[in-house]
Amino acid sequence: MNKTVLQIIRFVVLVLFQVLVINHIRLGGYVHPYIYMLFIMLLPFNTPKWQLLVLGFALGLTVDLFTGTPGLHAGATTLMAFCRPSIIQLISGNQKFENIPEPNLGQLDGMWFFRYVLCLVFVHHFALFFLESFSFRLIGQVLLRILLSVPVSVFLIMMILYIFKRERKRE
Amino acid sequence: MYNLQRFILKHHFVILFILLEVISILLLARSQNFHRNSLVNTSNVVVGKIYEWSSDVGNYFRLNTANEQLAEENAMLRQQLSIVYDTASCVYDVNEGDTLYEYIPAKVVNNSTNQANNYIIINKGARDGIERDMSVISTDGIVGVVTDVSRHYASIMSLLHSKSVVGVRFKNNQEIASVKWQTNNYRYGIVEDIPTHIVLQQGDTILTSSHSKIFPEDLMVGTVEEFYPTAVDALNKAKIRYATDFSTLRHVYVIKDLHKAETDSLKAKFQ
Numbered sequence: 001m002n003k004t005v006l007q008i009i010r011f012v013v014l015v016l017f018q019v020l021v022i023n024h025i026r027l028g029g030y031v032h033p034y035i036y037m038l039f040i041m042l043l044p045f046n047t048p049k050w051q052l053l054v055l056g057f058a059l060g061l062t063v064d065l066f067t068g069t070p071g072l073h074a075g076a077t078t079l080m081a082f083c084r085p086s087i088i089q090l091i092s093g094n095q096k097f098e099n100i101p102e103p104n105l106g107q108l109d110g111m112w113f114f115r116y117v118l119c120l121v122f123v124h125h126f127a128l129f130f131l132e133s134f135s136f137r138l139i140g141q142v143l144l145r146i147l148l149s150v151p152v153s154v155f156l157i158m159m160i161l162y163i164f165k166r167e168r169k170r171e
Numbered sequence: 172m173y174n175l176q177r178f179i180l181k182h183h184f185v186i187l188f189i190l191l192e193v194i195s196i197l198l199l200a201r202s203q204n205f206h207r208n209s210l211v212n213t214s215n216v217v218v219g220k221i222y223e224w225s226s227d228v229g230n231y232f233r234l235n236t237a238n239e240q241l242a243e244e245n246a247m248l249r250q251q252l253s254i255v256y257d258t259a260s261c262v263y264d265v266n267e268g269d270t271l272y273e274y275i276p277a278k279v280v281n282n283s284t285n286q287a288n289n290y291i292i293i294n295k296g297a298r299d300g301i302e303r304d305m306s307v308i309s310t311d312g313i314v315g316v317v318t319d320v321s322r323h324y325a326s327i328m329s330l331l332h333s334k335s336v337v338g339v340r341f342k343n344n345q346e347i348a349s350v351k352w353q354t355n356n357y358r359y360g361i362v363e364d365i366p367t368h369i370v371l372q373q374g375d376t377i378l379t380s381s382h383s384k385i386f387p388e389d390l391m392v393g394t395v396e397e398f399y400p401t402a403v404d405a406l407n408k409a410k411i412r413y414a415t416d417f418s419t420l421r422h423v424y425v426i427k428d429l430h431k432a433e434t435d436s437l438k439a440k441f442q
Contacts, residue, residue: 016221020221020222020225023283023285024283026284026285026357026418030355032285032286049184050183050184050187053184053187053188053191054187054191056191057191057194057195060195064198065217065218066218066221066222066281067283067286068290068292068326069199069202069286069288070198070199070201070202071194071195071196071197071198071199071200071201071202072195072199074191074194074195074198075192075195075196075199078188078191078192078195079188079192082184082188131195131196131199132286132287132288133287141355
């Protein structure tokens with residue numbers, strides 16, 4: 001399948017899954033998992049940096065349209081896209097990805113992927129919940145939300161990756 | 172000029188990042204107002220349609236409960252109607268057509284309870300006579316206020332919103348107060364301005380007061396769950412349980428105040 005078409009399908013499916021399914025799951029007042037950022041995480045390694053930002057902004061804004069919070073997810077996802085290149089460099093050190101076109105579980109080991117997802121989800125949730133409260137007044141509550149939501153989001157994202165792992169190898 | 176060009180090319184990543192973040196924060200700051208901007212409004216048609224398809228699928232499985240609820244409400248209304256006819260038929264002419272409020276039924280197409288600011292989208296809009304600032308209720312109690320209207324849809328600021336304040340009174344003693352929401356549980360709200368001489372019991376009923384600018388008087392808000400008397404402060408607090416269950420909200424009524432223009436023009440004279 002054409003790579004671009006695959007990306008567009010991934011974008012649409014992840015956004016719809018987020019706003020129609022995940023957003024309606026209630027796990028107490030503090031746990032709000034998000035998985036739509038997986039789209040940014042799975043972009044090819046050689047994606048131009050400015051494209052990362054624009055796609056992150058567009059992805060966040062699309063989710064915002066559904067949740068009625070203009071700018072909230074856009075801001076958080078743009079920050080996450082901005083941090084992606086540095087985080088990849090930070091966690092892989094001297095490792096080179098010359099023959100690996102994009103992050104995928106088939107060719108990269110699970111531990112690398114776990115650290116990659118954990119760092120990016122943390123950046124995203126940190127920005128998101130602070131922007132949502134729009135002040136530092138309720139700092140305790142915001143930190144609790146971050147601490148409780150990050151593990152659930154990471155778990156869901158890793159689960160999605162493992163479910164679709166075999167399919168991507170076949171391509 | 173060449174230097175500027177080189178600078179932008181060299182730092183395009185950081186510059187673009189800052190630009191996009193500034194746009195996001197500006198959008199977010201604008202949306203903090205009570206009335207939201209038109210960006211969301213224009214997209215309501217696409218977003219509303221997608222939500223409607225999704226909720227249509229979900230509603231199909233809940234038809235039974237919805238039917239039961241409507242039948243129960245019907246029975247209750249019939250009972251109330253019979254009381255009105257019994258006691259008032261000789262004094263008032265009920266058929267005069269001089270009703271105060273018009274109730275517009277609507278279906279919830281999207282609803283959230285787990286954000287800090289929750290909004291509800293319904294499938295009725297300007298075409299059906301919905302306007303900003305109209306109040307919205309469910310069978311059980313009050314729900315929120317209309318904040319944005321597009322042609323076919325309207326968004327409602329739910330009681331579960333960090334800026335939501337409702338003027339209420341206690342049924343037992345007529346004392347007035349206001350209900351706010353504490354952003355972590357969709358079942359409970361809080362009253363923070365109860366005069367010290369008032370003592371509430373668990374289960375006491377709370378209704379909307381006539382001082383509320385938005386809601387008609389005497390609508391069900393909720394019941395007292397826990398009462399916190401304070402020795403230091405001048406005001407007592409109470410945790411209240413909303414009568415409306417926001418997690419299962421499907422059908423709502425938008426209330427159109429038919430005398431709004433009249434009362435507004437009178438109020439304007441005093442100010």
